[in-house]
Amino acid sequence: MNTSEWRTYLVTASSRSAGRTTPEVVAAALDGGVDVVQLRDKGVSDRERYETGLRLRELTAEAGVPLIVNDRIDLAAAVDADGVHLGQTDLPVAVARERLGEDAVVGVSASTVEQAEAAETAGADYLGVGAVYGTDSKAVSGDRDGIGTERIAAVADAVEVPVIGIGGIDAGNAAPVVGAGATGVAALSAITAADDPEAATAALRAAVAE
Ligand SMILES: Cc1ncc(COP(=O)(O)OP(=O)(O)O)c(N)n1
Ligand SMILES: Cc1nc(C(=O)O)sc1CCOP(=O)(O)O
Numbered sequence: 001m002n003t004s005e006w007r008t009y010l011v012t013a014s015s016r017s018a019g020r021t022t023p024e025v026v027a028a029a030l031d032g033g034v035d036v037v038q039l040r041d042k043g044v045s046d047r048e049r050y051e052t053g054l055r056l057r058e059l060t061a062e063a064g065v066p067l068i069v070n071d072r073i074d075l076a077a078a079v080d081a082d083g084v085h086l087g088q089t090d091l092p093v094a095v096a097r098e099r100l101g102e103d104a105v106v107g108v109s110a111s112t113v114e115q116a117e118a119a120e121t122a123g124a125d126y127l128g129v130g131a132v133y134g135t136d137s138k139a140v141s142g143d144r145d146g147i148g149t150e151r152i153a154a155v156a157d158a159v160e161v162p163v164i165g166i167g168g169i170d171a172g173n174a175a176p177v178v179g180a181g182a183t184g185v186a187a188l189s190a191i192t193a194a195d196d197p198e199a200a201t202a203a204l205r206a207a208v209a210e
């Protein structure tokens with residue numbers, strides 16, 4: 001799969017979806033033109049995440065959009081996702097490849113140049129780099145204002161693998177992230193909590209295309 005074509009990346013959060021279900025938000029984001037969807041919903045049971053994953057698999061397959069599962073290689077396999085996103089404390093890339101197959105997409109989180117280089121060497125297909133800006137969607141270590149677009153530029157210069165900026169990104173501040181060298185941006189609350197997730201996705205898409 002060509003991850004270098006990913007411009008807009010939705011990360012789901014049922015707890016931040018203004019009373020809507022994750023499939024409802026994902027359906028709207030697909031209508032808005034999102035390029036890739038990650039099932040992240042934290043704080044729900046394995047069974048609930050599995051049921052949601054099955055529904056997202058149907059919706060994304062219909063739209064021809066890849067589905068990635070956060071953290072869990074077993075859940076990615078169970079819902080027939082296209083791949084998995086692994087953090088620095090999750091299982092290694094090699095284990096995901098062994099379990100999901102050579103064609104699976106494996107993304108890795110990195111917030112420093114060193115982590116990015118190590119993830120590339122390990123065989124990551126893309127990097128999630130953040131938090132770019134301040135966010136209250138996740139407790140991030142380090143600078144509460146984010147690593148900034150300068151770090152995106154440093155990481156993008158150091159690796160060849162596509163870089164997806166994440167953290168505090170919306171249509172109003174996405175352009176500088178791509179301007180710094182990211183191939184695309186990931187958004188959680190800017191889409192999931194928006195009054196109109198379809199319009200918010202379309203606006204993010206337009207901002208990145210500028
Ligand atoms: C695209 C993308 N980038 C980074 C992350 C963060 O992953 P991780 O560091 O494992 O933290 P959690 O999301 O698991 O809390 C991501 N999920 N997606
Ligand atoms: C899931 C996640 N990972 C991050 C990282 O820095 O690795 S920041 C983040 C939360 C992104 O949410 P929002 O778009 O609402 O800021």
Ligand SMILES: [Mg+2]
Pocket residue numbers: 070071085086087090
């Ligand atoms: Mg993780």
